[in-house]
Amino acid sequence: MPLGRLRVATWTSALAVLLVAVCIAGAAMGTIDIPPRFVLASVLNALGVSTGVTVPDPYPFVVTTLRMPRVALGAVVGTGLAAAGTVMQGFFRNPMADPAIIGVSSGAATGAVLVIAAGVALPLGLPFAAFCGALLAAFGVYAIATEGGRTPVATLLLAGVAVQTFLGAVVSLLLVRTDDHSLREAIVWLMGSLRNTMWSEVATALPVVLLGLVVLFAYARDLNVLLLSEEDAHALGIEVERTKRVLLAVSAVVTAACVAFVGIIGFVGLVVPHVMRLLVGPDHRILLPTSALAGGVFLVAVDTVTRLGATSLPVGIATAFVGAPFFLYLLRKREVHEL
Amino acid sequence: MDATDLAVSLGGTTILDGVSLSVKSGELVGLVGPNGAGKTTLLRTLAGYLTPDAGSVRVDGDDVHALTSKAASRRVAVVPQSSAFSFDFPVRDVVAMGRHPYRSRLRPADDADGAARVEEALERCELTALADRPVTAVSGGERRRVLLARALAQDTPVTLLDEPTAGLDVNHQVRTLDLVRDLVDEGRRAVAAIHDLGLAARYCDRLVVLSGGCVHAVGPPSEVVTRDTLRDAFDATAAVGTDPVTGTPSVTPLTHPADRDTHVHVLGAGDAATGLLEPLVTAGYHVTVGPVVDGGLDHEAARRLDRPAVTTPPFGAVGDDAFERAAAYCRDADGVVIPDDARDVGVNARLADIADETVVVDRTHATVRNLVADALHETDPTSVSSE
Numbered sequence: 001m002p003l004g005r006l007r008v009a010t011w012t013s014a015l016a017v018l019l020v021a022v023c024i025a026g027a028a029m030g031t032i033d034i035p036p037r038f039v040l041a042s043v044l045n046a047l048g049v050s051t052g053v054t055v056p057d058p059y060p061f062v063v064t065t066l067r068m069p070r071v072a073l074g075a076v077v078g079t080g081l082a083a084a085g086t087v088m089q090g091f092f093r094n095p096m097a098d099p100a101i102i103g104v105s106s107g108a109a110t111g112a113v114l115v116i117a118a119g120v121a122l123p124l125g126l127p128f129a130a131f132c133g134a135l136l137a138a139f140g141v142y143a144i145a146t147e148g149g150r151t152p153v154a155t156l157l158l159a160g161v162a163v164q165t166f167l168g169a170v171v172s173l174l175l176v177r178t179d180d181h182s183l184r185e186a187i188v189w190l191m192g193s194l195r196n197t198m199w200s201e202v203a204t205a206l207p208v209v210l211l212g213l214v215v216l217f218a219y220a221r222d223l224n225v226l227l228l229s230e231e232d233a234h235a236l237g238i239e240v241e242r243t244k245r246v247l248l249a250v251s252a253v254v255t256a257a258c259v260a261f262v263g264i265i266g267f268v269g270l271v272v273p274h275v276m277r278l279l280v281g282p283d284h285r286i287l288l289p290t291s292a293l294a295g296g297v298f299l300v301a302v303d304t305v306t307r308l309g310a311t312s313l314p315v316g317i318a319t320a321f322v323g324a325p326f327f328l329y330l331l332r333k334r335e336v337h338e339l
Numbered sequence: 340m341d342a343t344d345l346a347v348s349l350g351g352t353t354i355l356d357g358v359s360l361s362v363k364s365g366e367l368v369g370l371v372g373p374n375g376a377g378k379t380t381l382l383r384t385l386a387g388y389l390t391p392d393a394g395s396v397r398v399d400g401d402d403v404h405a406l407t408s409k410a411a412s413r414r415v416a417v418v419p420q421s422s423a424f425s426f427d428f429p430v431r432d433v434v435a436m437g438r439h440p441y442r443s444r445l446r447p448a449d450d451a452d453g454a455a456r457v458e459e460a461l462e463r464c465e466l467t468a469l470a471d472r473p474v475t476a477v478s479g480g481e482r483r484r485v486l487l488a489r490a491l492a493q494d495t496p497v498t499l500l501d502e503p504t505a506g507l508d509v510n511h512q513v514r515t516l517d518l519v520r521d522l523v524d525e526g527r528r529a530v531a532a533i534h535d536l537g538l539a540a541r542y543c544d545r546l547v548v549l550s551g552g553c554v555h556a557v558g559p560p561s562e563v564v565t566r567d568t569l570r571d572a573f574d575a576t577a578a579v580g581t582d583p584v585t586g587t588p589s590v591t592p593l594t595h596p597a598d599r600d601t602h603v604h605v606l607g608a609g610d611a612a613t614g615l616l617e618p619l620v621t622a623g624y625h626v627t628v629g630p631v632v633d634g635g636l637d638h639e640a641a642r643r644l645d646r647p648a649v650t651t652p653p654f655g656a657v658g659d660d661a662f663e664r665a666a667a668y669c670r671d672a673d674g675v676v677i678p679d680d681a682r683d684v685g686v687n688a689r690l691a692d693i694a695d696e697t698v699v700v701d702r703t704h705a706t707v708r709n710l711v712a713d714a715l716h717e718t719d720p721t722s723v724s725s726e
Contacts, residue, residue: 093425218444225436228422234388235419236493237412237440282426 008286015293019075022297026071026304027063034059043068070197073205073261074303074315075296077194078268080209080258082295084251085269086276086288087216090223091247092153098270099255102160102248106167107137108259109190113171116186117178126189127201127260134256137163142248151244153230192265192316194303201261212254213292219247220284227282265316267323268295274330340385340415340497340528345394347377347384354380355391356552362497362528367520369543369560370532373573376549378532379420382499385530387411398497412440416490418500424482427473433485434460434470437492453492460491463518480511487515491522498522500531504538516542540564540588548572564588566645578617578643591643599623603711604665604672606690607631608681615678615700615707616640622708627668630661630686657686669693674715676700676707 027039041053042063084099092101099105111133115126122128141163145156171190175183222243226233230240259265276291299319306318340362347355354377362368370378383389385396387403396403398414406414416437424433437460438453461467464484469477474485483503490498503519504512512535520542523529533539539546540560548555548563550572556563565588569577575592582589603624605612612628613636619626629649631637641648649665651657657665665686669675675694679701681687691697698714700707 093423221439221442221444224428224432225439227426227428228424228433228436229419231383231388232417232419232422234408235386235412235415235417236436236489237409239408282428283432 007280008289011280011286011290012293015290015297019293019296019300022300022304023071023075026074026300027067029304029308030062030067032062034063039063069199069202070194070303070307071300072202073197074194074300076202076205076209077258077262077265078272078299079292079296080205080212080254081265081269082272082298083213083216083288083292084255084258085295086273086284086291087223087247087251088269089273090227090284091244091251092157093227094157095274096270097157098266099251099258100164100264100266100269101157102252103137103141103163103167104134104252104255105259105264106164106171107140108134108256109171109264110137110167110174112189112260112263113174113178113186116182116189117174119182124200124204127204130263131256131260134259135252137167138248138252138256142245150241153244156248188314189263190316191314192259192263192319193314194262195314197261205257205261208257209254212250212257215246215250216254217288219243220288223247223284223288224282263314263316265299265319267319267327268299271323271327272298274327278330340396340398340530342381342385342396343394345381345384345391345396347380347389347391349380349389354552355384358394358549358552358554360385360530360547360554360557362530364496364528365523365526366544367523367529367531367542369539369546370530370549371534371536371539371546372549372555373575376572377552378549379501381549382417382501382530382532386415386417386499388417409440412493412495414495415497415499416493416495418486418490418498418503420501420505422482422486424474427475429471430466430474430477430481430485431457431461431470433474434466434488434492437489437494440493456494457492460488463491464488480507483507483511483515487518496527498527498529500529502532502534504533504535512538536564536569536590537582537588540590541582541585560588564590578640578645580639580643593617594621596621597623599625601625601674601715602627602668602672603674603676604628604668604694605676606665606678606681606684606687607635607637608678608684608687610636611678611680612637613640615676616644616646618708619676619711620644620646622712624708624711627672629665629668630657662686662690665690666693674698674711676711 024036024039028034028036038055038059041051041055042060044051045055045060046064081099088097088099088101089095108130111129112126115129141156141159142151145151145159175186178186222238225236225238226243234240272295273291276287276294280286280290302318302322303315306313306315342358342360345355345358358381370381372378380389384391390404401414403411403415435457438457441453461470464487466484466488469481474482500519503515507515516538519529519531543560545558546560546563547557548568555572556568564579566577566579569575569579569590576595577593578591580589601624603619603626605615605626605628607629612631616626616628627647628637628641630651631648632653633650634653638648638650649661649668651661669690670693672694674696675691677687677691677697677699679699682699696714698711700710
């Protein structure tokens, strides 16, 4: 398929540079402002690269221990959610699809709130429960929608909506029954937040998301063909059901790994792929990498801005605040309805 | 390609039952049949998309359903009736998707040969000028050509086409089938489901008539396209003749005739009776016609409608024998219809005298059946007139 490799390279590297820039800016800004060169030097020093720059205290501590984990996790989560959103929109041939559509987010919410309400206090117990809840919900949706080895996309969509509604009710029930302290903790998780991020979280989420992205990129061309129709895709040599299973499973794992640590962050997976599709076109070989990077840029930028605000909003609220009106603007202005 | 004893059921309903079909190299097989006969299901099964409950589809000895999708798609290409083009890929990219079966996930580089085939497919389908336009911005007919070009780029020995001409204007119907014919003449094999029996008969080497999930008839178009086939397979009444231009069967579908027990004889002269026969036949009259010129339009109309006609040689007077036969029809008939143009012909005047009842009909008269019914003092079962 003809695709300007130069075009892919240009867009991808430009967005990669932008992502690095946003990350540095994110680590530079806060209650104390740190000059960007000290941010860079702190990171490089921490990585063992000799820079010759002496960074005054407490900058290295603020950058590498306080801010950088949060920025890094924002980048990882934004990247993962946007990539999974791109795949889901293509997979469902539906502009309203996002990673939550197969029940991943509501499954994660159920797992997380269950752990919070039960008062379980194990290290990484909350993200582990959220991760498992997400995958269980996604697998449940898949199993419900599959009959005789085939999984019609429309059935999957409806099963996803039903399971989401059901799990939403379960979460509400748990919230009603829980005490005030747990309630507050649960609500903060549900709104999505990058606060108090630790490197261990980044270290767990990053490999999962990276590996998932590699697999999804490898399926970019299949995803293009799958956009036509499943029958066409079969005629063009795609093992339709197997490809669908791989795309669903990998998207679910990537999304689960993202929401497990930060809670529900909406609209990244919905809006970012849309904007990128308007900019670079529908070909997943360019759309997928650019959407992923743009997702990282978007989440880090929004998180930095909300962190600077007086009230320090949870980032999930901010992404929805920015994303929803922007989506509506696109809906009126451009051809979002055509996907 | 050999399909043997295919049985397919969907959701518990049997769609195909014991369907066999073979296509040789350089052969275009037309799949015809009424709506719901299972044509699309058969094509989907031949493509390997649907797995049959029984039977097999082999291409050059390989069972299509045992092959991987990729291997199968190097042997069989499909031109679907429509495709969901909801994403604005350029036309060239959509055509290039036809090369997907030849690409490996690990080594996705475009080979020069593949790129050349894409350009060739674009050119043959007259899409070169549109190659960079978004597929969502081209017309319906052009999209159909995009699908055809994609199958062409796929470069398979077998091509399956589902209604390649549906929704196209007359010009593009013919151009599309010309292109398919060219591909087949180059040695490919093709199966096309075609609704237009005239086009199917004109372009296909053989026709397979599918009805109720079974093969009703197989053979060359001239043997298969008959009034009997149309009646039995399609439950249709039709006039079948030979198209004088193409020499292939041509079909004129008719309204289902009403039931009557009245004999009407129509007199001819020139082509005066043409156009009067069909409404009378449809109204259920037992129609006879003549004398008419052998091979004239009147005669051809009678032939296609399968009605007895008394004929006379061109440029000759009506012989005694022909007159006697026509007179016999007139005597037997409950009424004789005289086309206005044929009124002054001497023979017709003598024949009209023999008849019990005569009706003169202007040949442009659309309500010939009502006039005849009035003259014979009967109510027209097909008429809703409250007169």
